Amino acid sequence: MSQSTVPVLPFLPFVKPEIDEETIQGVADVLRSGWITTGPQNQKFEAALSGYCGGRPVRTFNSGTATMEIGLRIAGVGPGDEVITTPATWVSTCNVILQVGATPVFVDIDPVTRNIDLNLLEKAITPRTKALLPVYLSGLPVDMDRLYAIAREHKLRVVEDAAQAFGSTWNGERIGKLGDIVSFSFHANKNLTSIEGGALVLNNDEEAVLAQKYRLQGITRTGFDGMDCDVLGGKYNLTDVAARVGLGQLPHMERFIEQRKKLVRLYFAGLGKGPAAELGVGLPFADLENSNWHMFQITLPLEKLSIDRAGFMNELKERGVGSGVHYPALHLFTLYRERGFKEGMFPHAERFGATTVTLPLFTLMNESDVERVCRAVNEICEQYGK
Numbered sequence: 090m091s092q093s094t095v096p097v098l099p100f101l102p103f104v105k106p107e108i109d110e111e112t113i114q115g116v117a118d119v120l121r122s123g124w125i126t127t128g129p130q131n132q133k134f135e136a137a138l139s140g141y142c143g144g145r146p147v148r149t150f151n152s153g154t155a156t157m158e159i160g161l162r163i164a165g166v167g168p169g170d171e172v173i174t175t176p177a178t179w180v181s182t183c184n185v186i187l188q189v190g191a192t193p194v195f196v197d198i199d200p201v202t203r204n205i206d207l208n209l210l211e212k213a214i215t216p217r218t219k220a221l222l223p224v225y226l227s228g229l230p231v232d233m234d235r236l237y238a239i240a241r242e243h244k245l246r247v248v249e250d251a252a253q254a255f256g257s258t259w260n261g262e263r264i265g266k267l268g269d270i271v272s273f274s275f276h277a278n279k280n281l282t283s284i285e286g287g288a289l290v291l292n293n294d295e296e297a298v299l300a301q302k303y304r305l306q307g308i309t310r311t312g313f314d315g316m317d318c319d320v321l322g323g324k325y326n327l328t329d330v331a332a333r334v335g336l337g338q339l340p341h342m343e344r345f346i347e348q349r350k351k352l353v354r355l356y357f358a359g360l361g362k363g364p365a366a367e368l369g370v371g372l373p374f375a376d377l378e379n380s381n382w383h384m385f386q387i388t389l390p391l392e393k394l395s396i397d398r399a400g401f402m403n404e405l406k407e408r409g410v411g412s413g414v415h416y417p418a419l420h421l422f423t424l425y426r427e428r429g430f431k432e433g434m435f436p437h438a439e440r441f442g443a444t445t446v447t448l449p450l451f452t453l454m455n456e457s458d459v460e461r462v463c464r465a466v467n468e469i470c471e472q473y474g475k
């Protein structure tokens with residue numbers, strides 16, 4: 090049997106975390122220390138995150154879903170209240186609205202930015218609207234000046250789903266430094282990871298104390314033996330092992346973002362011309378200033394392809410390239426259809442959700458990886474374009 094002499098490149102996943110040896114050693118130290126759940130590493134992590142967000146109070150949680158649920162509770166959102174959000178997001182964004190007993194109100198996206206359309210948002214405000222829940226898809230913020238002008242005018246709370254926007258900026262200021270309640274996720278796929286985890290940026294000490302209570306059973310301790318429970322909290326605290334991973338990531342954030350931007354420029358160059366461009370493959374809004382480039386999502390001109398999206402993703406896989414879908418329009422999921430949502434209500438989000446493919450983008454990638462992905466996309470467009 091003859092062996093192929095063509096070198097086989099390793100499979101390129103669409104995402105992969107970068108954890109350095111210092112962090113791995115640090116995690117081993119935490120495991121040996123005898124204190125593995127919420128403790129000193131969390132205090133350090135919260136202080137560092139607060140420093141990153143201009144000194145505002147920050148509390149960690151075990152997910153970027155718990156953060157939003159608790160953020161809504163702190164904002165006083167409950168049964169009878171409406172919360173305005175986008176259907177083009179991870180389902181978590183909207184599930185938390187149901188979790189607190191409130192009513193989700195969807196507003197379509199701007200097809201260029203793929204974020205909630207602020208013109209439509211303003212029209213969706215009713216006397217029952219209590220809060221706005223904008224999402225910064227792939228790390229691209231909405232027009233923050235406009236968002237907060239609307240919130241002020243209508244006296245609404247804002248809980249920012251900045252799960253994907255850690256390190257993103259607006260007018261040179263980091264997301265989280267300004268604004269009302271800001272929620273970050275540190276899930277394994279996010280720009281900064283603590284394996285699982287999240288953080289809430291809050292307005293004052295009162296909110297921070299409330300966040301701490303909601304995070305751990307509503308408990309307040311005093312002295313050596315005093316204990317009370319005065320709100321219904323849950324179990325959302327972050328372990329010190331996770332906090333140590335997050336702490337190890339923080340010093341690399343600026344480099345991570347620069348590396349992502351470098352790769353993204355190559356994507357724009359590689360897909361901005363050639364068969365993919367000619368066929369009409371859609372590219373993200375090219376904001377190389379504010380966005381932290383959490384993901385790079387293209388849209389497929391399916392009417393001009395003889396394969397469907399799954400077929401396209403399979404062709405990528407055949408060429409050693411991983412891909413994902415972020416996100417199908419969530420109002421078409423059964424849970425939301427049962428609440429009266431259906432096709433045609435949010436056409437831009439539906440079209441984006443049905444045609445988008447997430448290409449590989451992570452800090453351990455190099456230039457030739459991007460070239461390889463672009464070559465694959467162009468090849469598939471050439472082969473299956475009609």
Ligand SMILES: *Cc1c(COP(=O)(O)O)cnc(C)c1O
Binds near residue numbers: 151178224275
């Ligand atoms: C990741 C993510 C979440 C949820 O974060 P978890 O830490 O996975 O709970 C919420 N919203 C968006 C937009 C996300 O990307």
